[in-house]
Each structure stands twice: as structure tokens, then as C-alpha cells.
Amino acid sequence: MMTFKLFSLFFGLALANPLGAPITPKRDFAYETLTFTFHGGPASYELSFPADGSTYPTHNDLNVNLIDPGSFNALYSCNFYYNLPPSVTNTPVLTSSGNGNEIAVGPPAPIASVACQPTGQGGQCLPVYAQCEWCVLGQGCYLLNCCSGYCAATRCRPTS
Template structure:
């Protein structure tokens, strides 16, 4: 019984140290997705980890404080064209963004 309690406590400690909030993982891209009057924000680490958006709005523009044009990949349900500057992109045709993956420069 005591061994199992120690094992559970030890595993909990290990799991707690592995689960870092995205803001503590280093450089983070702060991205805002716009679709008509709706919008939502997402923080994405630049370590190559895909981050699901969990949002179904049809996105037509994307803004960020990071070079999203060259250093991020946006997964969509269909083919897409991204046009714009390093921090502001237009999505054509507008569609949901399923996930975002960003890398450090």
C-alpha cells in the first residue's frame, strides 16, 4: 500500500513537470484568426508541435506577432492559398484552420 502511494505520488510529480504551459516553452507565436465578424486567438509554440485550433469558423485572414508566412504551417480541410506579409495573411478560399505548426527562425 505504501509503495503504491509513493509510486502514484512520484508519477504525479513527473507528469506535472512535463506538462508546461505553452508560454513557458520558449518563443511563442500569438495568432489571431478572423472569419467575418468572428475571431479567436491561439498561442503556438515555435518548437514544431502542431496545435489544434478546435474552432470551426471559416477563416479569411490571419494576424500574428510572428513571421507566420515563412515559419508556420496551417492545416485546412481543403486546398488553400495564403497571401500577404510575414504577419498578416489572407486565406483563400476561406475555410476552417484545423491546426497550426510553427518553427523558430
């Protein structure tokens, strides 16, 4: 009889809240939010995205000659992909414009998408399982700062 009462009690509690207390993920990490301004003569457009290593399309065909990444060092920390016609065989060259972090694009070309190295907000180190290897087109690959201090197979790994 006691078993039946305990079973009824647990069954009733389960029906009252079948999923238990809601689980809220720990939100102490955020990727840096970047805002780039792409200039092409007198026209320009902005793109805001997280610096999480993903590729973000620009959805714009403006021939860009200058990229203003704000305070982010995009020349060495981002990959830019172009929307070039098949007749163009040479990829545009990116160089520092000498004005802060601005990047000159020559010859001007439409930027199809951009990807920037995973960067924690305010210089925060990267959490476990974040992408920790970053390859810049034509400049090689390097390891990023994992909070655990351990990067293997392109991801930050737990130490225990």
C-alpha cells in the same frame, strides 16, 4: 567492526534522503510563445502556443479569411492545415495581406491546426537535440540556428 559501522552510516544516510538532492533541470532555454488571431468576417478567435515545431489544433470551425500572427513571420515559418469537406479539392492559398505579417486565406476555410518552426525566445539559438530542420509546405526545407552550430538528421547535435 569498522566496516559494519560505515555500512550502517551509509545505510542510515540513504534512508534519510533516498533520492539524494533534487535535480532541477537547467531552464535557460524557452521557445517563443506565439499568439495568432484567426478572423472570419466579424468573428475571430485566438490561439496561443509555443513555436516548437509541434502541431497544435485550433478546435474551431470558423471559415478563416485572415490570420494575424503578431510580429511572427508565419507565412514563411508556419504550416497551416485545413478542415475541408471531401468535396473541396483545392487547398486555400495563403498570401501576404500587405498589412504587416497578416496572412490572407483564399478562399476562406476552417484552419484545423498550425505548426511553426522551432524558434527560441528572443531569437535564441536552439539547444542540443532540438528539431533543427523545418519544412514549409510547398516551399522546401531549411536548417535552423543550432547553438552548437551543428544540425544532423533533423536535430541539433553536440560538438563534443
